Amino acid sequence: MSQPLKNTPARQSQKTKDDALRPHVYDGIEEFDKRLPNWWLWTLYSAMIFSVAYWFIMHQAGADFSPQATIEQKLARLQAEAAARATGPLNDDQLWALSLNSETVSAGKATFLATCAACHGENLQGGIGFNLADNEWVHGGRPTEIVHTITNGVVEKGMQAWGSQLGERKIQEVAAFILSHHKKPDATQ
Ligand code: HEC
Structure with missing residues (x-):
């Protein structure tokens, strides 16, 4: 060594x-x-x-840039655009998609404040008409059922049929605004 x-x-x-x-x-x-x-x-x-x-x-801080979240956002936007282009009655999924589209929802909000808030409250809390933000529905809470109620009204109970006055487009927007206060149930429900 x-x-x-x-x-x-x-x-x-x-x-x-x-x-x-x-x-x-x-x-x-x-x-x-x-x-x-x-x-x-x-x-x-x-x-x-x-x-x-x-x-x-x-x-x-809750930021989510994951591919999953990005895809979901893009999908929601595409579905909303497709729904906005579609003519004729929309299905539940299309109406839920519309409820994620901020332009549609703010158009619906304007109509709601002008036409519906007097009876349903500015925050959908209800008044003369029912609360539209809770999960209790007398005439059905599925998007198509809500559109149906708004279109045809419940005339004998004081809820006018808005179909002829607002037209299909505005009713879809108002429904999207109402739905934006709700969560889409899981597909399994
Ligand atoms: C003059 C008052 C009045 C106005 C304005 C009005 N509603 Fe109503 N609405 C009612 C009443 C009253 C009911 C409850 C009917 C019943 O007792 O079944 C109702 C019920 C409803 C329901 C059913 C709720 C459920 O639980 O199933 C929806 C949805 C609804 N209104 C949406 C609208 C929308 C959207 C507008 C605006 C375009 C509107 N309403 C304007 C009075 C009104």
């Missing part, structure tokens, strides 16, 4: 003045105690900061 080399002048010249030799020697191999380069350190620090920010934004 040969003795490890001492710091000869030749070896001494390899190290800069900051680099101390580390105390251990393995098989005659010695190691400088080098400072990590700045670019390396900054990569580490940035990664640490990034990971905390990422954890906070994605897992604590």
Whole structure:
């Protein structure tokens, strides 16, 4: 077993003045105690900061940029656009899709405030007419049933038939506005 080399002048010249030799020697191999380069350190620090920010934004602040969420948003928009283009009566899914479309919902809100709020309340809380924000429906809570009630009314009970006055489009918008206060039940329900 040969003795490890001492710091000869030749070896001494390899190290800069900051680099101390580390105390251990393995098989005659010695190691400088080098400072990590700045670019390396900054990569580490940035990664640490990034990971905390990422954890906070994605897992604590509720932001969801996952492909699943993006697809759902896009799908809802496409369905709403398809529903808006469609003529004739819409089905439940199309009406639910419309209820996610902010333009349709705000158009429906305007109609609601002008025509329905007097009896159903500005916040759909009810009054002369029923509460439209809760989950109790006398004439059916499926989107098509709501459209049917609005169109044909419950004339003997004081709810006018709005079909001829508002027309199909506006009734769909109002229904979308009402539905925007509700959650679409799961497909299994
Ligand atoms: C003059 C008052 C009045 C106005 C205006 C009015 N409603 Fe009504 N609405 C009623 C009454 C009263 C009922 C309850 C009918 C009954 O007793 O069955 C009702 C019932 C309903 C229902 C059925 C609720 C359920 O539980 O099934 C819907 C939906 C509805 N109204 C939507 C509308 C919309 C949308 C408008 C505006 C376009 C509107 N109403 C305007 C008085 C009104």
